[in-house]
Amino acid sequence: MGRSVLELWLLWSVVMRVMIALPIAYSASSTSSQEALLVSRIAFGSCANQSAPQPIWNAIIDFDPQIFIWLGDNIYGDVRRPFKLFGKERTIGPWKNVPRFIPSSEREMQSRYKKTKTNPGYSRLLENTKVIGTWDDHDYGLNDAGKEFNGKITSQRLLLDFLDEPQDSPRRKQAGVYTSYTFGPVDRQIKVILLDTRYHRDPLFSDGSILGSSQWTWLESELKGPASALTIIGSSIQVISNLSAITGPIFYLECWGRFPKERERLFKLIADSKRDGVFFISGDVHFGEITRYDCATGYPLFDITASGITQAVEKAVPPPLNFIVRFVAWLAPTTMRVMGQHCRRKSCTYGQPNFGAIEIDWDATPVTVKMEVRDVNGFPVLSVNTSLLELQAQSVGALYSIKPGEYRKHCSLEVTLPWIVRHRLAILFFCALAMLLLTLAGLTFTAISASVLVLI
Structure with a gap:
């Protein structure tokens, strides 16, 4: 009898040790592996000025996301000087003598992060939602900045503090804030890859690198790793749309299209990885848009742009002039933009505050994926419905190829449009x-x- 009790006690001790060790081993097995809870709702957003009202958090909370993803400009940490055409400090015009944007102090950055984190709406979201994220230029520390920015090490620490990143996280030791997460049970996993488009980025107009060599090596290992039902790649700047090709020389926007070699490398890497179910989410541009590219991987690549939480192009002009913004958006060539009857605006862009919403119906056959941009009240303004079956490489590769000189919707890049159209x-x-x-x-x-x- 005594021996049986001893054996039971030893068995119980072994079981308890295994149970205690399991979560530790699991959490350390990747950059941030998660418990196998089925994820069906993901929200995301960008461009949140901490000093502006943020009523949209109510709509995001009502969506009840299990995960919320910051895509950059989570605060506006740099200092923006006013437009001045004349005077001692001229910020615009060919004779400007001072930069329009300058970095702020570390203390001021901390203060702005605190203001966002203590926002009542955002605080409520944190109670029940897993929050992850990356950065863009204004929370990186300086408008349009890349690897040349001297304050990036401090900015990285402040961002990771804001995101409650553990002190022993690999993100605190590496050069850049890129990371990945895996959510859900094995047969219904969602992989989220968050890129850093700032820390290693070469100057604009250089057609150099966006990610840098170390991040490219890491990304290749992530994409060629274990398969997942869906793979969401978060980029602070747009991947598929290249509006600069049609708005220049009036104005230019940051995007992967301004680094054509890098974008081609990204598409090729996804195709070579044989990974199905990949799509992008992005921010930065202060309007919502859904774009699609059919000539990269053998299945449609979508990019859902949600921008911004507070910043929006129609808010940048007096309300009576909003029709001009909408007219320009409608007139812009729509090579990659998804056009449909369910768009609230004829241009299928949305220039008021917005956020992104992803819903996966795991019980449907085939599994369906709804990708939306929603307004401040939580109503869809842009929407695409697809399925895991449609996000698998087709057997006939010619279906997604294009001949030289041929024009095809969702396949011909903006730079290939006729001059007078572009x-x-x-x-x-x-x-x-x-x-x-x-x-x-x-x-x-x-x-x-x-x-x-x-x-x-």
Whole structure:
């Protein structure tokens, strides 16, 4: 009898040790592996000015996401000088003598992160939702900055503190904030890969590197690792859309398309990995958009852009002028943009505050994936419904190929559009400017002529 009790006690001790050790081994097995809880709702967003009202958190909480992903500009940590055309400190024009944006102090960055973290709506989200994220330029520390920014080490620590990253996390020891997570049971896993498009990025117009060699090596191992039902790649800047190709030389936006070699390398890596179920989420541009590229992997690659929590292009102009913003968005060539009857705007972009929402119906056959951009009240403004079956490589590769000189929707890049189509915004802008100058010249001439007649 005593021996049996001893054996039972030893067995119980072994079981307890295994149970205690399991979660520790599991959490250390990857950058951040998660418990095998089925995930069906993911929200994401970007561009949240900590000093602006943030009522959209109520809609995000009502969506009841299990995961929320920050995609950058989680705060606006740099200092923006006002537009000044004249004076001692000129921030715009060909004669500007000071930069429009300058870094703020570490203390000020901490203060701005604290303001966001203590926002009542965001605080409520933190109670029941796993929050992860990466950064973009304004929380990196300086507008449009890349690897040349001197304050990036401090900025990395502040971001990871904001995200409650453990002190022993590999993210605190590496150069850059890139990371990955795996959620859900083995047969229904979702892999989230968060890229760092700042720490190693070469200068704009260089067509150099966005990720840097170490991050590329890491990304290759992530994509060629164990399969998952879905793989979400989070990039702070847009991957598929290249609006700069159609808005230049009036203005330019940051995106992967401005580094064509890097984007081609990314698409090729996804294709070579033979990984199904990959799509992108992005932010940065201050409007919502869903784009699609069919000529990279053998299945459609989607990019759902949600921007921003507070910052939006239609809020940057007086409300009576919003029709101009919507007209320009409608006129812009829509090579990659997903157009549909369910879009709230005819342009299928949305220039008011918004967030992204992903819903997976694991019980459907085949499993369905709903990708949406939602407004401040939680109503969809842009939407795409697809399935895991549609996100698998097709057996006939020719279906997704394109011949030289051929134009195809969701396949021809913006830079391949005919010149007059690609630059129609610039043509319209300069024609309107010329008409305005001619009108002003005519009015000035008329006023001078009238004055001369009066004097005579």
